[in-house]
Amino acid sequence: MSETLLSLVVDYGVTIVFCVTFLSCLAVPVPSSLLMLAAGGFAATGDLSLFAVTAGAFCGAVLGDNTGYWIARRLGARAEHWLAANPKRANLRDRCVAFLDKRGGPSVFLTCWLFAPLGPSMNYVCGLSKFHWPRFALWGMAGEVVWVSIYVGLGYTFADSIAVLASVLANASGFVTAFGAVVVLGFWLHSAVKKRAAEKASMARQT
Numbered sequence: 001m002s003e004t005l006l007s008l009v010v011d012y013g014v015t016i017v018f019c020v021t022f023l024s025c026l027a028v029p030v031p032s033s034l035l036m037l038a039a040g041g042f043a044a045t046g047d048l049s050l051f052a053v054t055a056g057a058f059c060g061a062v063l064g065d066n067t068g069y070w071i072a073r074r075l076g077a078r079a080e081h082w083l084a085a086n087p088k089r090a091n092l093r094d095r096c097v098a099f100l101d102k103r104g105g106p107s108v109f110l111t112c113w114l115f116a117p118l119g120p121s122m123n124y125v126c127g128l129s130k131f132h133w134p135r136f137a138l139w140g141m142a143g144e145v146v147w148v149s150i151y152v153g154l155g156y157t158f159a160d161s162i163a164v165l166a167s168v169l170a171n172a173s174g175f176v177t178a179f180g181a182v183v184v185l186g187f188w189l190h191s192a193v194k195k196r197a198a199e200k201a202s203m204a205r206q207t
Contacts, residue, residue: 006038008035009035009038009039009042009048010042010047013039013048013052014039014048014049014052014053014055014056015056016035017035017036017039017053017056017057017060018056018057018059018060019060020032020035020060021035021036021056021057021058021060021061021064021148022060022061022063022064022067023064024061024064024120025060025061025063025064025065025067025068025119025120025123026064026067026068026071026120026123027068027120027121027124032061033116033151036053036057036148036151036152036155037151037152037154037155037162038155038162039053039057039152039155040053040151040152040153040154040155040156040157040159041155041156041158041159041162042159043152043155043156044155044156044157044159045159050152050156053152054148054149054152057148057151057152058144058145058148061112061144061147061148062137062140062141062144064123065112065119065123065136065137065140065144066123066136066137066140068120068123068124068127069123069124069126069127069131069133069136070127071124071127072123072124072125072126072127072128073127073128073130073133074127075127075128076127076128076129076130079128093129096125096129097129097130097131100125100126100129100131101131104126104131104132104135104136104139105135105136105138105139106139107122108122108126108136108139108140108143109139109140109142109143110143111143112140112142112143112144112146112147113143113144113146113147113150116147119143123140
């Protein structure tokens with residue numbers, strides 16, 4: 001863990017926790033998970049309040065999620081004409097909207113913590129597709145509760161081994177995200193092959 005990060009937590013406490021989790025949910029490359037671990041460790045030693053650290057991280061994450069959503073939603077009006085102008089892009093948009101309508105809530109929840117690197121992208125996708133905001137917000141808050149609880153809680157519990165713990169969690173998160181991406185890609189390819197086969201069969205019957 002860098003000394004700079006530790007000094008930021010010491011100097012700015014809950015404020016820096018709030019700011020970093022907020023920025024991370026907007027896809028700004030900041031070490032939010034590592035900082036929550038550090039803040040949890042300082043809470044264990046009594047230098048910070050555990051409640052304040054948890055609340056600051058949670059509020060920053062929720063505000064970041066919803067800011068990303070609304071930024072994308074406002075820009076979505078401009079992107080709508082560009083998507084509709086091309087049949088392939090319009091079809092991709094429609095499939096994305098259909099997927100979110102069916103599985104959007106659980107997807108938002110899981111990308112907040114289990115597939116955390118994909119979280120900011122999900123925020124923007126939900127905004128662009130005009131996914132129902134109250135549903136997005138509620139699922140997102142549930143996911144952030146898990147994310148914040150895991151990292152602050154582990155930092156608090158294993159305050160003496162934060163550097164090792166951070167390395168293990170970073171590797172695990174990368175593996176889970178990559179595995180999830182492979183599974184999703186596999187399902188997409190399987191669906192595309194089935195659709196292409198059905199189209200060929202339909203054309204063969206017509207001829």
